[in-house]
Amino acid sequence: MRSPHTPALLRLLFVLSIVLISPSAGATGADWAHIASLMAPAGGATDFTPHGTQPGLTYLLWKSDDCSGCHGPGGPATSREFRPYPTWSGSMMANATRDPLFWAALDIANNDVPGVGDYCLRCHTSEGWYGGRVVKQGSGLPDNDVTKGAAGCLLQGSYDAPDAYGDFSGLGCHFCHRQLPQGPGGEALPGNGATWLDDQPCPGGTEPCRRGPYTYAPDGSSPPHEWAQSPFHADSAMCGQCHDVTTPDTAAGPLKTLKLADGTDTGVPFPIERTFSEWQRSSYSAPSGKTCQGCHMPDSEDPDASACTLGGFPSRTGNLPTHEFAGGNAWVPGIIKGEFSDTSTIPDSWQGIGREASFDQTIAFARAMLASAAAVETTIGAYTAPGAGAAGTIALNVKVTNLSGHKLPTGYGEGRRMWLNVQLRDAAGALVAESAAYDAAGGVLTADSQARVYEVLQGIWDHNGSGACDVVDGSGKEMFHFVLNDCVAKDNRIPPLGFKPATAADPNGYEVRPVPSGAYPETAPGSGELVNYDSAAYTFAIPAGRVGPFTATARLYYQTASKEYVEFLRDEAAANDFPGENDLCSGESNRPFVVGPKERTRGQYVFDLWNEPTAEERIFADGFDGVSAAGGYGKSPPELMQLGAATTP
Numbered sequence: 001m002r003s004p005h006t007p008a009l010l011r012l013l014f015v016l017s018i019v020l021i022s023p024s025a026g027a028t029g030a031d032w033a034h035i036a037s038l039m040a041p042a043g044g045a046t047d048f049t050p051h052g053t054q055p056g057l058t059y060l061l062w063k064s065d066d067c068s069g070c071h072g073p074g075g076p077a078t079s080r081e082f083r084p085y086p087t088w089s090g091s092m093m094a095n096a097t098r099d100p101l102f103w104a105a106l107d108i109a110n111n112d113v114p115g116v117g118d119y120c121l122r123c124h125t126s127e128g129w130y131g132g133r134v135v136k137q138g139s140g141l142p143d144n145d146v147t148k149g150a151a152g153c154l155l156q157g158s159y160d161a162p163d164a165y166g167d168f169s170g171l172g173c174h175f176c177h178r179q180l181p182q183g184p185g186g187e188a189l190p191g192n193g194a195t196w197l198d199d200q201p202c203p204g205g206t207e208p209c210r211r212g213p214y215t216y217a218p219d220g221s222s223p224p225h226e227w228a229q230s231p232f233h234a235d236s237a238m239c240g241q242c243h244d245v246t247t248p249d250t251a252a253g254p255l256k257t258l259k260l261a262d263g264t265d266t267g268v269p270f271p272i273e274r275t276f277s278e279w280q281r282s283s284y285s286a287p288s289g290k291t292c293q294g295c296h297m298p299d300s301e302d303p304d305a306s307a308c309t310l311g312g313f314p315s316r317t318g319n320l321p322t323h324e325f326a327g328g329n330a331w332v333p334g335i336i337k338g339e340f341s342d343t344s345t346i347p348d349s350w351q352g353i354g355r356e357a358s359f360d361q362t363i364a365f366a367r368a369m370l371a372s373a374a375a376v377e378t379t380i381g382a383y384t385a386p387g388a389g390a391a392g393t394i395a396l397n398v399k400v401t402n403l404s405g406h407k408l409p410t411g412y413g414e415g416r417r418m419w420l421n422v423q424l425r426d427a428a429g430a431l432v433a434e435s436a437a438y439d440a441a442g443g444v445l446t447a448d449s450q451a452r453v454y455e456v457l458q459g460i461w462d463h464n465g466s467g468a469c470d471v472v473d474g475s476g477k478e479m480f481h482f483v484l485n486d487c488v489a490k491d492n493r494i495p496p497l498g499f500k501p502a503t504a505a506d507p508n509g510y511e512v513r514p515v516p517s518g519a520y521p522e523t524a525p526g527s528g529e530l531v532n533y534d535s536a537a538y539t540f541a542i543p544a545g546r547v548g549p550f551t552a553t554a555r556l557y558y559q560t561a562s563k564e565y566v567e568f569l570r571d572e573a574a575a576n577d578f579p580g581e582n583d584l585c586s587g588e589s590n591r592p593f594v595v596g597p598k599e600r601t602r603g604q605y606v607f608d609l610w611n612e613p614t615a616e617e618r619i620f621a622d623g624f625d626g627v628s629a630a631g632g633y634g635k636s637p638p639e640l641m642q643l644g645a646a647t648t649p
Contacts, residue, residue: 049248056140060131064173071084097186100332104601116483117149118149133149159340160351173414184499209228245286289405301318306320329560337359377401383396395488398452401494415564415566422553425483427550460481491516497532561636563635574603575599581593
């Protein structure tokens with residue numbers, strides 16, 4: 001169903017407001033920011049989203065389900081693997097507003113900085129935010145209740161409502177295919193998800209163009225809707241809008257600025273995530289490199305590949321980017337599938353969003369992406385064989401090479417990590433020694449002295465009076481306050497090929513450099529280019545009497561959410577007396593929800609989802625090849641990326 005346009009009167013008011021406010025027809029970036037400031041929440045609340053197109057669109061965003069009729073699976077059996085809708089619909093992009101980790105983190109952010117959820121929801125619910133159902137309504141309408149709007153309580157539908165009936169579909173088709181490379185007055189891309197949307201009729205049409213990288217001959221084979229060729233949609237800069245996340249920008253300046261290890265305030269707006277910048281400063285951004293789309297929207301190789309179910313339109317075998325948008329997250333898609341795909345047995349539910357096969361496909365995409373992201377090589381150095389009455393020793397080197405176009409791992413850092421598990425086994429396969437052992441029952445990663453864990457730890461400077469970047473609270477528990485963070489205690493994530501942290505705009509490389517700064521050496525002295533691999537050294541003692549040959553195996557694992565992160569989400573909700581979700585959103589649309597957290601806090605809900613193992617999923621015991629029998633989603637089960645082994649003579 002086509003979404004209705006904004007009523008004519010409201011459109012007129014919006015146009016008049018621009019005419020009255022703007023000093024000229026060619027508005028500057030400052031002018032647009034002024035317009036945005038007039039839409040700020042009432043009562044003096046901070047405007048955390050002052051840039052880019054604002055709510056009050058003349059042409060509302062269509063629902064993504066509207067696109068599925070033509071761009072859905074239908075036709076060849078393989079169409080689910082390449083058509084835009086089925087590849088998108090199981091992705092985290094398509095379900096960004098159904099992600100339980102997001103909601104639990106949002107509550108903490110709103111508690112830390114009241115109203116900041118408006119900034120978070122802008123990227124997580126395009127239809128809800130631009131539709132005026134978060135904080136700002138736009139078009140001269142009064143603003144929504146900040147507390148409930150920033151908490152997502154005003155969104156339409158429910159977690160299990162089909163996209164046609166709600167705002168929980170994340171970043172939709174129409175949102176992406178109406179994006180512009182600059183604002184209406186030539187303004188640059190402002191970042192932080194503050195996109196510019198086309199809100200004018202397509203030339204000769206009645207609604208905005210669907211923009212994409214292709215053009216069509218005027219022979220009747222062009223799409224049956226308004227369209228425009230857009231180089232921007234094949235440009236990594238489009239992805240960078242939401243994948244370079246900086247502390248919120250406000251009228252008073254950046255919410256947080258980056259402090260160095262000695263407490264020096266750089267004045268640089270705090271860089272929360274820098275995936276796009278990491279790519280920009282790597283060899284992949286060179287003309288001979290590869291765009292974000294090249295990896296995350298790979299071309300279909302199927303001979304029946306086509307974008308549309310309708311006949312008469314050209315197939316684009318080898319030139320049809322699949323809308324996979326896969327990253328490393330293979331855990332949350334399974335949760336969304338289990339919780340919201342089929343709720344037909346729950347009274348008063350929306351019955352579910354379906355698309356189970358698409359979620360399974362997304363999980364497979366993520367695992368394939370992880371497997372291709374790194375190479376692991378294990379070599380044996382000094383080795384002394386054990387005797388009947390004497391112990392032996394073995395020295396190992398494990399080299400992990402980053403094959404991706406950004407740091408490994410990248411993106412949202414809280415709870416996200418990668419590590420090397422190294423095992424030494426004897427001739428009978430019995431375990432002799434191990435580094436970074438993982439306990440599946442408790443979800444605990446052992447931090448022995450040789451353990452190599454790749455992660456970014458952002459913290460709050462002098463939070464505990466330590467005179468340092470604190471990443472734990474006063475009781476020693478890890479804390480994750482991403483809107484309050486202003487320093488980086490650790491960032492040993494592996495750089496991409498050709499990575500040069502320093503640029504003219506960031507001469508010290510503050511936004512992306514490893515911490516500590518010498519964690520990765522230069523490829524050549526003075527080159528400014530860091531190596532794209534890590535070499536980890538290990539030494540193990542071999543007890544007397546053990547029989548060789550001995551095999552050393554290094555396995556590289558990725559995990560979406562650590563135990564410490566999930567427990568933090570739960571504990572913050574309890575410590576701050578957060579209400580259960582239905583109480584938080586009491587009296588609003590479709591409440592009380594009958595799926596999701598319901599009477600629990602969002603943090604408790606995440607913990608409960610995490611706290612049960614997944615039926616028949618692998619567990620980490622008996623050589624990492626056991627299976628569990630219980631029925632849950634597992635403790636964010638680590639995903640094996642690559643391994644490398646070596647055996648003594």
